[in-house]
Amino acid sequence: AALAGVVEYRNVTFAYPGAESPVLSNISFTARPGQTIAIIGSTGAGKTSLLSLLPRLYDPAEGQVLLDGVPVDRLDRAEITRRVALVPQRPYLFSGTIGHNLRFGKTEATDQELWDALLVAQGESFVREKKNGLDSRISQGGTNVSGGQRQRLCIARALVTKPRVYLFDDSFSALDVATDARLRAALKRTTSDATVIIVAQRISTITEADQILVLDNGRIVDRGTHEELLETSPTYQEIVES
Numbered sequence: 001a002a003l004a005g006v007v008e009y010r011n012v013t014f015a016y017p018g019a020e021s022p023v024l025s026n027i028s029f030t031a032r033p034g035q036t037i038a039i040i041g042s043t044g045a046g047k048t049s050l051l052s053l054l055p056r057l058y059d060p061a062e063g064q065v066l067l068d069g070v071p072v073d074r075l076d077r078a079e080i081t082r083r084v085a086l087v088p089q090r091p092y093l094f095s096g097t098i099g100h101n102l103r104f105g106k107t108e109a110t111d112q113e114l115w116d117a118l119l120v121a122q123g124e125s126f127v128r129e130k131k132n133g134l135d136s137r138i139s140q141g142g143t144n145v146s147g148g149q150r151q152r153l154c155i156a157r158a159l160v161t162k163p164r165v166y167l168f169d170d171s172f173s174a175l176d177v178a179t180d181a182r183l184r185a186a187l188k189r190t191t192s193d194a195t196v197i198i199v200a201q202r203i204s205t206i207t208e209a210d211q212i213l214v215l216d217n218g219r220i221v222d223r224g225t226h227e228e229l230l231e232t233s234p235t236y237q238e239i240v241e242s
């Protein structure tokens, strides 16, 4: 189907503009609708860089990134934005109301759609408890909400756009383990036919992923399920034990 949300990286190599050595080398994987693909690896391994190539924040030097079989550099950006939502590692809230912030990607969303998204993102109760609800003010940079609240608002913002593909860059790190688990269970229910790619630090966030890619120094060194990697991957074992 044309709007399925299949993501494919094919032999992708990438260097930042002006840099000599690549930060990603020969990356290949496929993520299909209904699947959750997790990416794990130490700081600087290239996880954020890898995600950034799908919404074309950068383009690879070699290889291709495809969305539903079409190289993303042949799609227009509005089309990519409609299909792909990236929750960045440092999620950004701007000065305005919570409603304004949640409608950032879909200005015509109804209040009900915002509440539905907040419910999944485990942000419903803290917004409801605010005197002005969706009309509560957020200060520039979101300094008047906690780190975990900011993450949940940015996840809700992505949900509002109902994309085919979700990219979560370390989006659960500021949440306590219980909230993280509840959020992912709710996410799984509402995004069951979407393609989900999760970068995570915490192993418990990704144990149920269909496939885990272990990234080390810009290369996928191992891949498999949690159980498989525990058996086969020394790099993964190190991360689990750390």
Ligand code: CTP
Pocket (backbone or CB within 6 Å): 016, 019, 023, 041, 042, 043, 044, 045, 046, 047, 048, 049, 050, 089
């Ligand atoms: N890098 C760079 N220029 C940028 C961003 C990153 O040269 N604008 C480099 C970093 O210094 C790092 C490599 O690219 O050596 C990979 O960075 P990144 O993809 O951000 O690594 P992550 O795996 O996302 O690291 P973290 O876990 O800390 O988020």
Ligand code: MG
Pocket (backbone or CB within 6 Å): 047, 048, 049, 089, 169
């Ligand atoms: Mg990162």
